[in-house]
Amino acid sequence: MSKLRMALIGCGRISSKHLEAIFENKDLVKLVACCDLIPQRAEIAAEKVEKTLGYKPEVYTDFRKLLKREDIDFVAIATPSGSHYEISIEAMEHSKNVLVEKPMALSTDHMNHMIELSKRKNLKLGVCFQNRFNPPIQELRKKIETGQFGRIFYGTISVRWNRNKEYYQQAPWRGTWEQDGGVLMNQSTHGIDLLQWMLGGKPKKVFALIKNFNHPYIEAEDFGVGIVEFESGAVGIIEGTSNVFDKNLEESLAIFGEFGTVKIGGLAVNRVEAWRFVGEEGHPFMNLPDPDTVYGKGHIPLYRDFCLSIIEGREPLVNGEEGRKAVEIVLGIYKSALENKWVEFPVNFSTDQMKGVLWAKDF
Numbered sequence: 022m023s024k025l026r027m028a029l030i031g032c033g034r035i036s037s038k039h040l041e042a043i044f045e046n047k048d049l050v051k052l053v054a055c056c057d058l059i060p061q062r063a064e065i066a067a068e069k070v071e072k073t074l075g076y077k078p079e080v081y082t083d084f085r086k087l088l089k090r091e092d093i094d095f096v097a098i099a100t101p102s103g104s105h106y107e108i109s110i111e112a113m114e115h116s117k118n119v120l121v122e123k124p125m126a127l128s129t130d131h132m133n134h135m136i137e138l139s140k141r142k143n144l145k146l147g148v149c150f151q152n153r154f155n156p157p158i159q160e161l162r163k164k165i166e167t168g169q170f171g172r173i174f175y176g177t178i179s180v181r182w183n184r185n186k187e188y189y190q191q192a193p194w195r196g197t198w199e200q201d202g203g204v205l206m207n208q209s210t211h212g213i214d215l216l217q218w219m220l221g222g223k224p225k226k227v228f229a230l231i232k233n234f235n236h237p238y239i240e241a242e243d244f245g246v247g248i249v250e251f252e253s254g255a256v257g258i259i260e261g262t263s264n265v266f267d268k269n270l271e272e273s274l275a276i277f278g279e280f281g282t283v284k285i286g287g288l289a290v291n292r293v294e295a296w297r298f299v300g301e302e303g304h305p306f307m308n309l310p311d312p313d314t315v316y317g318k319g320h321i322p323l324y325r326d327f328c329l330s331i332i333e334g335r336e337p338l339v340n341g342e343e344g345r346k347a348v349e350i351v352l353g354i355y356k357s358a359l360e361n362k363w364v365e366f367p368v369n370f371s372t373d374q375m376k377g378v379l380w381a382k383d384f
Contacts, residue, residue, distance in 0.1 A: 025328055026092055028054035030084045030108060031099035032062040033192070035122060038151075038316050039097050040066060042324035044073050049328040053093065056081040084108055088115040094331060095120060095145070101192065102207070103200030106131040109146070113138050118145040120327050123210050124348045125341065127202065128371030132348060136341035147327040147337040148344025150214045151319025154326075157285045157293050157306045158215060161276065165219055169298055170278030175256040176220050178212035180204070181270040182315065184263035189239055196239025198375045203241030205231070205351045206372065209261035214347035215274050215290060216257050222346055223252040226365045229354035235264050241375070247354040259354070269315060289317045 027050055029039055043052050052070055055078045057063040063080045071077035081087045088096070088111060095118035098108050106126040109119050119139070125148045126132045139146035152158060164170060184204070194200035201207055217224065229247035236243040243264055249257040273286035273294070284295040288311040296304040312318055323339070330337040352370040357363065359375060 024049060024051045025094040025331060026051050026053045028052070028056060028087055028090075028093050028096045029066065029078075029099065030056045030087070030096055031101075031122075032057040032059075032066040033099065035099050035316065036062075036066055038320040039099055039324075040069055042320040043070070045321045046324050046328060047074060049325065049332070052078050054079045054081055054087050054090070056084050056087050058082055085111065088112055088117065093117055095327075098122060101194040101200050102202070103127060103194060103197075106135065109135050110138060113142055113144050113146070116142060116144070118331055120147040120149065120324075121344075122149045123214075123344065124202075124206055124351070125344045126348070127206070128373070129345075129349060129352060129367070129369050130371070132341070132345045136345065139341055145327065145330050145337060146341040146344075147323075147330070148339045148341065149320065149323060150211060150339045150344065150347070151323040152211045152215060152290055152317060153218065153339060154319040154322040155285075155289075155291055155317060157304075157309070158274075158290060160293075160304065160306065161219065161274075161283050161285060164281060164283070164298070165276075170276065170281040173220065173253070173255045173276060173278040175258065176216050176274065176276045177258040178209070178216040178260070178272075178274050180209040180212050180261040180272045181265045182208055182263055182272070183265045183268050183270075184208070184236075184243075186236075186238060189236070196236065196241050198240050198372045198378075201241065202351070202355075202372045203231070203233070203239070203245070204243050204261045204263040205245040205247075205259075205354055206241070206348070208263060209245070209259070210347045210351060212261070212272055212274060212290065213259055213350055216259065217249075217251075217346050217350060219274070219276050220251045220255045220257050221253040224257075224346075224350055224353070224366045225250045225252050226363050227350065227353040227357050228363045229357040231354065231358040240378070241372075245354060245358070247350070247357070249350060249353075259350075272315065287311050289315045291317055
């Protein structure tokens with residue numbers, strides 16, 4: 022079987038996880054091009070590939086020039102959040118399959134356009150919600166799919182991390198409404214994706230509160246809470262903050278049902294902390310160590326699933342429709358906080374509509 026040929030667009034902070042995934046899936050994929058507006062970044066990424074795999078991808082600073090190549094099967098997009106939509110659309114217009122970092126876009130209209138175009142051109146659109154592949158999360162999902170919780174009452178996601186001034190100074194787009202959003206859109210979407218995945222994936226309505234407690238140099242929120250009612254009747258409780266002193270504390274997911282209780286915590290929802298079902302207590306994954314970073318190791322199986330989806334002609338586990346769900350919940354939270362009322366789904370909203378928020382006055 023010939024390998025898929027891919028390009029990496031964006032060689033910043035998260036690109037190391039993409040390279041790691043490419044190295045570990047070298048039997049399926051070959052990275053033929055690295056692109057970044059800062060040429061040194063693309064060059065460093067290409068040199069890492071050469072050192073590890075023995076060949077050097079071509080380096081680009083213009084993604085449009087790269088997309089003209091006809092020998093690329095898919096592109097991975099790891100650029101600032103606000104550029105995901107434009108690059109994804111142009112890539113699909115050039116008949117490239119797309120694997121895009123979260124959030125796939127910052128408005129419901131843009132997400133819908135991406136999904137529609139992928140279907141119209143019969144292309145794969147995957148989204149990097151890699152924590153779905155964490156072993157404890159996979160075990161929890163099996164319990165839900167086999168009905169061992171009975172009726173699920175509610176679930177919670179808590180993202181309690183630290184993001185300091187230096188983090189935002191490294192990239193001016195971070196914390197802006199136009200290019201990013203705050204702790205809910207950037208840091209918490211992984212957890213929100215897991216929560217909605219476990220609670221049925223069909224939110225009914227949301228009520229929320231957001232604040233900027235301690236980051237006056239960014240536009241968006243550094244704290245947010247939301248209550249989401251799902252069509253199943255289950256309730257989801259969302260908490261996200263980037264104010265934890267003085268380093269990341271945890272990302273934890275808890276699900277409570279008629280016959281089961283599970284909490285998965287650790288640095289990045291990577292370790293079982295509670296596992297109780299009828300006739301079953303505890304789990305071997307209680308002893309798993311934390312990963313080196315909050316990004317975990319999920320990009321490796323995510324890449325494999327995406328590559329195989331192209332080869333086998335099936336949908337990836339996290340396709341466009343799945344990738345949209347968590348972002349739509351965050352947009353619903355923003356809309357609810359802005360209007361101070363319950364908001365029903367589906368929503369039609371964009372982070373751009375939060376521009377001009379004056380924290381002391383409006384919240």
